[in-house]
Amino acid sequence: MLQAHGTTSALCSGRQARPALPARRPRAGSVQVHATVAADKVDGRAVRRSLNKTGRYVRKPNKDPKSNELMEEHGVGYSSTGLVAQMREQDNLWQQGDVTVKLAKAYGYCWGVERAVRMAYEARNAFPEKRVHITNEIIHNPEVNQRLRELDINIFEDSAKGKDYASIKEGDVVIFPAFGATVQEMELFRDKNVEMVDTTCPWVAKVWNSVDIYGRKQFTSIIHGKYSHEETVATASFADKYIIIRDLEESNYVCEYILKGGDKEEFLTKFKKAVSKGFDPEKDLQRVGLANQTTMLKGETQEMGKMFERTMLSKYGPAALGEHFMLMDTICDATQERQDALYEITDDPSIDMMIVIGGFNSSNTSHLQEIAEHKGITSFWVDSAARIDVAGNKLLHKTGWGELKETTNWLCDGPLTIGITSGASTPDRAIEEVLDKVFRIKDPSFAGVAPKECAVVGVPEEEEEE
Numbered sequence: 001m002l003q004a005h006g007t008t009s010a011l012c013s014g015r016q017a018r019p020a021l022p023a024r025r026p027r028a029g030s031v032q033v034h035a036t037v038a039a040d041k042v043d044g045r046a047v048r049r050s051l052n053k054t055g056r057y058v059r060k061p062n063k064d065p066k067s068n069e070l071m072e073e074h075g076v077g078y079s080s081t082g083l084v085a086q087m088r089e090q091d092n093l094w095q096q097g098d099v100t101v102k103l104a105k106a107y108g109y110c111w112g113v114e115r116a117v118r119m120a121y122e123a124r125n126a127f128p129e130k131r132v133h134i135t136n137e138i139i140h141n142p143e144v145n146q147r148l149r150e151l152d153i154n155i156f157e158d159s160a161k162g163k164d165y166a167s168i169k170e171g172d173v174v175i176f177p178a179f180g181a182t183v184q185e186m187e188l189f190r191d192k193n194v195e196m197v198d199t200t201c202p203w204v205a206k207v208w209n210s211v212d213i214y215g216r217k218q219f220t221s222i223i224h225g226k227y228s229h230e231e232t233v234a235t236a237s238f239a240d241k242y243i244i245i246r247d248l249e250e251s252n253y254v255c256e257y258i259l260k261g262g263d264k265e266e267f268l269t270k271f272k273k274a275v276s277k278g279f280d281p282e283k284d285l286q287r288v289g290l291a292n293q294t295t296m297l298k299g300e301t302q303e304m305g306k307m308f309e310r311t312m313l314s315k316y317g318p319a320a321l322g323e324h325f326m327l328m329d330t331i332c333d334a335t336q337e338r339q340d341a342l343y344e345i346t347d348d349p350s351i352d353m354m355i356v357i358g359g360f361n362s363s364n365t366s367h368l369q370e371i372a373e374h375k376g377i378t379s380f381w382v383d384s385a386a387r388i389d390v391a392g393n394k395l396l397h398k399t400g401w402g403e404l405k406e407t408t409n410w411l412c413d414g415p416l417t418i419g420i421t422s423g424a425s426t427p428d429r430a431i432e433e434v435l436d437k438v439f440r441i442k443d444p445s446f447a448g449v450a451p452k453e454c455a456v457v458g459v460p461e462e463e464e465e466e
């Protein structure tokens with residue numbers, strides 16, 4: 001549980017590009033698929049295909065207008081009439097009295113997150129009489145999850161003992177969240193005869209396809225990610241042999257081991273929670289393919305790929321590289337785009353302070369706050385407008401190093417230019433509510449921004465998955 005530490009007084013000191021849908025072809029130089037599966041491997045691809053045959057499995061939005069309306073009303077989709085929608089139409093800028101607001105070029109909901117929330121609303125609408133469950137938080141945003149609970153959707157929380165799905169009965173509806181579900185969960189729900197709504201982002205499914213291909217080629221999957229993150233847990237369940245590597249330091253350690261060998265016991269202790277059962281670094285690092293958790297830094301994943309490529313090149317020579325290293329392009333740009341946009345906005349000398357909005361458990365939002373702090377800009381990270389006290393001109397915010405702080409007089413008198421951004425699980429409404437409070441602090445007579453019909457955010461068409 002997070003605690004507030006200390007109180008300080010502040011020293012008054014186009015809409016993002018949506019990612020194109022996943023391309024299906026491996027990157028030039030990577031190897032083609034051969035459909036052979038080790039006998040003892042759970043065939044994740046076959047399990048996913050078997051879901052399709054049940055007649056109880058949905059994996060795309062149905063664009064039902066009633067759900068769209070409810071999402072608008074609840075403020076859990078893209079803004080189409082509010083302040084953010086209006087800012088989109090004027091170069092991400094807003095002037096309210098003596099406050100100038102500059103919204104980062106890439107911010108807020110990524111395509112996959114909005115799609116998942118939409119599918120959850122559609123599931124509720126399609127099955128009004130049925131009990132509906134989600135195997136995890138749909139996304140890392142407390143307000144969106146709360147809205148779903150209010151729609152009588154049961155969210156299974158993780159616990160030390162894991163999850164107990166015994167309460168889910170035949171005929172119920174089970175939603176898989178944006179970051180997916182494990183192969184074992186898919187099998188369980190297929191066999192429980194429930195209705196399945198799979199909101200897994202196609203970019204995540206693309207990573208699953210990669211590790212499946214690596215397994216069929218008897219390659220070990222190197223997964224760049226955090227071993228406890230739900231998405232990585234799901235990805236690992238599709239892999240045959242795998243090792244999960246968190247950062248470049250760990251990557252370097254593994255590459256050194258491949259080249260020079262080392263202490264096997266130390267290796268297995270270091271990665272004890274991050275390797276497949278029976279993993280043997282002597283045997284299982286001879287043929288490796290790289291995959292990633294989609295919220296990791298794109299540049300870091302690319303660097304990791306280069307590290308392993310160089311390592312295999314050095315160990316086996318150029319002629320045999322294809323037998324020892326595979327790389328498929330599975331990087332989603334959404335996280336990187338938000339960070340690049342933050343670097344850009346914090347380079348703007350007119351910005352007096354930043355506000356970063358996103359769930360306190362959202363790792364991509366924490367990176368945004370860290371960047372602002374590293375650039376030396378006063379930056380306040382809040383998860384919702386509820387953290388801001390208008391009458392007291394104070395707020396409870398989180399720092400990049402995880403401390404909760406209360407700051408008073410955070411908005412000073414006189415002209416102020418604020419930069420604003422939000423994490424990939426944050427709906428536009430959260431930005432609008434925070435700015436509403438900012439404007440009320442600066443001008444007690446502020447009566448809100450009038451809604452206005454704006455262009456709807458375009459999303460890419462769904463593609464058929466192989």
Ligand code: SF4
Pocket residue numbers: 019110111112113178201202203204294295332333334335424
């Ligand atoms: S960040 Fe994750 S959920 Fe969003 S588009 Fe990328 S893969 Fe999909």
